Amino acid sequence: MVNDNKVIKGSLTTIILKLLEDNGRMYGYEMTKAVKERTNDSINITEAALYPALHKLVEEGLLTTETEIVNGRLRKYYSLTKEGKKETKAKVDALTSALESIQFILNPKLSNG
Amino acid sequence: MVNDNKVIKGSLTTIILKLLEDNGRMYGYEMTKAVKERTNDSINITEAALYPALHKLVEEGLLTTETEIVNGRLRKYYSLTKEGKKETKAKVDALTSALESIQFILNPKLSNG
DNA sequence: CTTATATACATAATAAAATTAGGTATAAAA
DNA sequence: TTTTATACCTAATTTTATTATGTATATAAG
Numbered sequence: 001m002v003n004d005n006k007v008i009k010g011s012l013t014t015i016i017l018k019l020l021e022d023n024g025r026m027y028g029y030e031m032t033k034a035v036k037e038r039t040n041d042s043i044n045i046t047e048a049a050l051y052p053a054l055h056k057l058v059e060e061g062l063l064t065t066e067t068e069i070v071n072g073r074l075r076k077y078y079s080l081t082k083e084g085k086k087e088t089k090a091k092v093d094a095l096t097s098a099l100e101s102i103q104f105i106l107n108p109k110l111s112n113g
Numbered sequence: 114m115v116n117d118n119k120v121i122k123g124s125l126t127t128i129i130l131k132l133l134e135d136n137g138r139m140y141g142y143e144m145t146k147a148v149k150e151r152t153n154d155s156i157n158i159t160e161a162a163l164y165p166a167l168h169k170l171v172e173e174g175l176l177t178t179e180t181e182i183v184n185g186r187l188r189k190y191y192s193l194t195k196e197g198k199k200e201t202k203a204k205v206d207a208l209t210s211a212l213e214s215i216q217f218i219l220n221p222k223l224s225n226g
Numbered sequence: 227c228t229t230a231t232a233t234a235c236a237t238a239a240t241a242a243a244a245t246t247a248g249g250t251a252t253a254a255a256a
Numbered sequence: 257t258t259t260t261a262t263a264c265c266t267a268a269t270t271t272t273a274t275t276a277t278g279t280a281t282a283t284a285a286g
Contacts, residue, residue: 029235098155105128
């Protein structure tokens with residue numbers, strides 16, 4: 001996942017959860033486009049990383065799916081379960097503070113930590 | 114590496130390079146303590162992740178080592194090579210912008226991207 | 227009408243990176 | 257004398273992402 005330059009691994013799951021928290025319901029392909037757009041092309045989630053991650057989240061009970069056919073093509077919508085919503089908050093908080101810590105190491109002057 | 118909660122992978126190499134850029138010369142154990150201190154215990158680099166990463170950076174020609182005996186114990190100091198200094202700038206920039214992109218997804222209101 | 231692009235899902239093999247779980251050894255403090 | 261801190265290290269496993277494919281429909285371009 002993430003970035004043409006191959007930085008930042010391990011945050012894909014949290015990003016997925018956050019997208020679903022913000023948008024209620026999304027399908028995989030839509031997520032890749034949303035992240036690309038939101039980050040001005042700097043983060044590019046590959047489908048090969050995304051789909052297995054989504055399947056794992058379903059397995060873990062954090063997401064549920066509904067499949068629909070739209071314009072003759074299949075779409076698999078994902079939403080957060082109750083447990084998924086709780087986990088989202090926890091993971092977003094953890095990732096946010098971890099990012100701040102790393103930024104503090106990289107740029108102590110610009111950081112607020 | 115990094116954080117008791119297992120977030121943020123893939124940034125260890127950049128963190129090492131940045132520490133050496135700031136401090137000129139450090140040994141492995143010192144790096145783990147420095148990061149722990151700088152981040153108020155939130156980032157905990159494990160030695161099992163650190164040492165292989167250091168060895169790889171030496172292999173790649175980005176670091177050199179000098180071994181000394183201090184207080185009867187071995188210390189292996191690492192410093193940046195010329196190429197290492199160049200790479201540090203590139204990697205710090207790349208990681209910084211990647212962190213910002215992710216933060217923008219997690220907290221659009223607080224971000225400046 | 228046919229080819230290319232966009233949409234939309236997916237997996238298999240491999241590689242990269244970190245975790246878990248050890249191991250060695252000296253110095254200093256309890 | 258046992259524990260804690262210092263200081264290095266690796267092997268096996270797991271996790272996560274990459275590379276490389278594969279299927280299939282809709283739409284736009286030539």
